[in-house]
Amino acid sequence: MKLGEVYMKINGEVLRQRIEKALMIVLIIIILLMLYYVERFSKMGRLINYTGYVRGGTQRLVKLELFGHHDQELVDKINKIVDGLWNGNEELNIPKVEEVNFRKKLELQTIFWEKLYKDIMALEAATGEEREKIVDLVLTESEDYFKVANETVYAAEDYSESLAAQMGIIEVVLAFVAVSITGLIILEFSDKKNLLNINQRLGRKAYIDEHTGLPNKSRCEEIFNAKDVVGDEVCCVMFDLNGLKDVNDRMGHVAGDMLIKGFAEVLKRSVRGDDFIGRYGGDEFVAVIYDAGNDNLDRIFDRIKNNVKKFNDSNPKMTLSFAYGHSSACGREGCTMLQLLKEADANMYCNKSYMKKNGGQCHCRL
Numbered sequence: 001m002k003l004g005e006v007y008m009k010i011n012g013e014v015l016r017q018r019i020e021k022a023l024m025i026v027l028i029i030i031i032l033l034m035l036y037y038v039e040r041f042s043k044m045g046r047l048i049n050y051t052g053y054v055r056g057g058t059q060r061l062v063k064l065e066l067f068g069h070h071d072q073e074l075v076d077k078i079n080k081i082v083d084g085l086w087n088g089n090e091e092l093n094i095p096k097v098e099e100v101n102f103r104k105k106l107e108l109q110t111i112f113w114e115k116l117y118k119d120i121m122a123l124e125a126a127t128g129e130e131r132e133k134i135v136d137l138v139l140t141e142s143e144d145y146f147k148v149a150n151e152t153v154y155a156a157e158d159y160s161e162s163l164a165a166q167m168g169i170i171e172v173v174l175a176f177v178a179v180s181i182t183g184l185i186i187l188e189f190s191d192k193k194n195l196l197n198i199n200q201r202l203g204r205k206a207y208i209d210e211h212t213g214l215p216n217k218s219r220c221e222e223i224f225n226a227k228d229v230v231g232d233e234v235c236c237v238m239f240d241l242n243g244l245k246d247v248n249d250r251m252g253h254v255a256g257d258m259l260i261k262g263f264a265e266v267l268k269r270s271v272r273g274d275d276f277i278g279r280y281g282g283d284e285f286v287a288v289i290y291d292a293g294n295d296n297l298d299r300i301f302d303r304i305k306n307n308v309k310k311f312n313d314s315n316p317k318m319t320l321s322f323a324y325g326h327s328s329a330c331g332r333e334g335c336t337m338l339q340l341l342k343e344a345d346a347n348m349y350c351n352k353s354y355m356k357k358n359g360g361q362c363h364c365r366l
Helices: 003-066 072-087 100-125 128-207 217-224 244-251 253-270 296-314 337-357
Strands: 235-241 276-279 284-289 322-328
Touching: 003 072, 003 100, 003 128, 072 100, 100 128, 128 217, 217 276, 217 337, 235 253, 235 337, 244 253, 253 276, 253 284, 253 296, 284 296, 284 337, 296 322, 322 337
Parallel strands: none
Antiparallel strands: 235 284, 235 322, 276 284
16 A cells, blocks of 8 residues: 555544544534424423313303302412413423514403403403493403414414424434444445455465465464473474575576475475475475374375475476484373474484485485
């Protein structure tokens, strides 16, 4: 990845984090607004009920008075509700609504109620012709009051509908913000998953030799630097290719690389899956045989020889030859991997020197 692409990726990540924070703040604000509107909306439901009550209750009160039945309890309740609609009333849980149209209609209703209430009280005490005059007046005023009270109810309903519409808009915004945040979280999760996969691949690459596909020296050193005492059947084998420099000089480094890769394939086909093989250096390979007893080591080495022969038969101009040395923990106490490695390496160089002096014949047998 180029440096510019890295900067763009970092800036994009920073921008996305800022957007996430901004959306979270917006989400919190919207949720608070929703709670505010839900509370107001629920109160408006009670307000509409009370405006309807004083409208209908007044008509009932007028009918009772016309028939000579005075209901002071109903009068007091209507007065209390009308005052609560105007000023708010915690006992009745009536909110004080400041919406202009509703206040205007309620103010007019209050004026009409005060006049009607005054005449109703006068009707109670009147007799004869005076009572008849007041009855006609109360009937006319009650009709006018009913119309005005209707307007107050409609104003309360209109305001409630406007609150519902505002809540609808907030719900749409809330859904959009929630979806956006969810999308960003999914995107972030996907990026982190991709990053994790990249890190895992990089981690594998950090321990894999790209040319041979075997564990590289870093991985080998991790194994051999372990402080644990190894089991009795563990054996370490060190391999070193012979004549690689000559192949590089005669046929080029491509041929030398093919020789290294060819020997790696030989080891892969020869050593058991539960054992360990790795590329320790340029032309050095190491194997750890965890169960070397019961002639298992001999069988593994026989497979190596057979697979080397097959390679050489297929590549007569570029033959494989190698020196090796091994060290086993059998019958010894307190052996570590590093101790076995050093001994195997020393034995390998000893055998390599012997092979140079004796025409390529190794004097050791695994």
